[in-house]
Amino acid sequence: MTLQLQHVTKKYKDFIAVDDLNFTIEKGEIFGLIGQNGAGKTTTFRLILDLQETTAGTIMWNGKPVNSINRDVLGYLPEERGIFPTMKVEEQLYFFGELRGMKKAELKKEIDFWIARFDLEEKRKDKAETLSKGNQQKVQLIASFIHKPQFLILDEPFSGLDPLNKDLLKDAILLLKDQGTTILFSSHQMDNVEELCDHLCLLKRGVSLFSGSLLDLKKQYGKTKLAVRSDWSTTELLKLEGVKDVHVEKEQTVLMLEDERFAQSIFNQLSNGKYIEKFSLDYLTLDEIFKDKVGGSVVEV
């Protein structure tokens, strides 16, 4: 149960949307596709879903090309919210479920479960257009996986949700994972990606900057973020060996190191054998890595 992209390329007349993309998603894994707007995330999804044709490369699901598989094993939540405005919530879910080859009886159980879980019981008989944006999104989300797909693609599932609903969604994603669903999702919000993903792919203008496990990505950068609380001034700190950059945050000063190995000597100098209030060495957050990777003007592969 794996999805495998090999040398996937999508060229248009005057630009390349996706350029030689390679990654593999194992069964039951949550895989994050991250990148700025226009990085090629939605195009990649559409290529996987066979909504668009690749210019080159292959996309395989369990060893078979995706355009030859039964489409009902796939589930998709598009980035733009789209449901039938005048159809009732419940009818909508039945419709999408039946369209995916489910029987009414099986659907009833699923629909009851998810409607209760997403707190939509009162809205069951309401027309979709009368619902709040967040609720519409929940309905669409349920519609995207009501048929229990083996592979689910979620394009920006968190945008527009309040913190409570975000948690509901996270729980749902984890539940689906437990049930064996393989999930691919995109997000601008790195904290969600960090929390949910096992593996990820970082896209910039159609080019993959990194593809692999989150830990590997962090290890690439190493533990180079050092947070300290001391009475040293920033100029003094900058003079220390191995310090690239210093900036003051609310209650701490953050030093960016050239390499992890400089930490020991910095600790010795700062503490000088005495008590020190804060000295914490850590990996960069995904957010910081993302900014570093994507912020650079040169595309490095």
Add this chain to the structure above:
Amino acid sequence: MSKFNLLMKQLYMSKIKSKSFVLMTLLYLAIMSVAIFWSDIKELFTGDDEAQKIAIINDTTADLSGIFVSNGDMEFVQNETNKDVLVKQVEDGEIAAIVEVNDKDGQLHAEIATFTPLKLNDQSTISSLLQYAGQHYAVQQLSLSPEQAAQIMAAETIITNKNLDESTADGKSEEEKQAGQFVSYAVGILIYFFISTFLSMITTEIASEKGSRAMEMLLVSVKPSTHFKAKIAGVLLLAITQMVIIFGVFSLYAKFAKDGVIWDMAASIIQDLSIGYLIYVVVFLLSTIVLYLIVGALFGSLVSKVEEAGQVLMPAMMVTLVGFYVMLSGMGNPDTIVIKVFSYIPFTSGMIMPMRIGATDIGVIEPMLSLGLLIATIVVVYVFSLSFYKRSVLTYSTGGVIQKIKTVLKVTT
């Protein structure tokens, strides 16, 4: 249920309950009812009107009282002599007009005197009565026997047609042509209204699915070609439903209203026409609708939101309008070159060819050729639309129709 059936059923069920479909159907039925019961409705509005009083002063020796017979609209006061009293009455509004007839060199001369001008309808009625009275008077002056006079007044030329070209056995009689023209006219109007209604229905349906982005959700599970076919089939089914309702109600009216007079009339019209003609009409009607539905679906897939649907529909609507007016021009003379040309153009032939078949002497080849062209066009447009639809239905772009087509070609090749 297959995906095709599910999509078609969903479209059909949601549209058949929609206000626009119900209102449109009711409107057709209302128009039909008004047409059928027109005389009763007119009675309702005009029945209470008082008949206009018209005074006749006959200065000739002839008896014309048999000609001016009072009816619901007009009451004739005969053989008045005192003109001054009448003039006063006209001024007071008691009498609408004075018609004074006298002899001038053996011809009848009439003067209509009014205080307020007569209504157009009354004026033309009086004029035609006076024309008839004039002929009658002239005949009376010839001092013929009553039989001879009656013969002249009832004179009518009996015309029979004889076709010397034996290869085209029997030409149509004038009666047949008139029946054909009448039915074709009705069919033309029906096609025009049906096209306008269902063309915009399919375009807005697809445009709204695209605009609300439900399209992406659908196309993940359904192939674009299946979606395309299901939409066309669903709307076609709606069109057929509406036709059946209209035809059903018409049959009920015809059979039961006015003691079946309309039924007999319809039966005689159908008798004048051939079964072949009716089949042609139905085939042309359905083919034309299918052609426009394919075009409508394609147009719907081009727009990015439902508000733009009107913009892309414009060209197609113009074409139907042209066809409609050409058909109307054919009501006067169905043999013009314009009619002939438009009866072969696939987008208008459905409105015009049935009229040519019904109202003119036309061989077997021409309608077959026109129908062949129409069906060939449907096939070509269908194949093209199907491949284009796959590419356009998920492409969102701005600008006019041409710009949109360019964008689709740019981002999908």
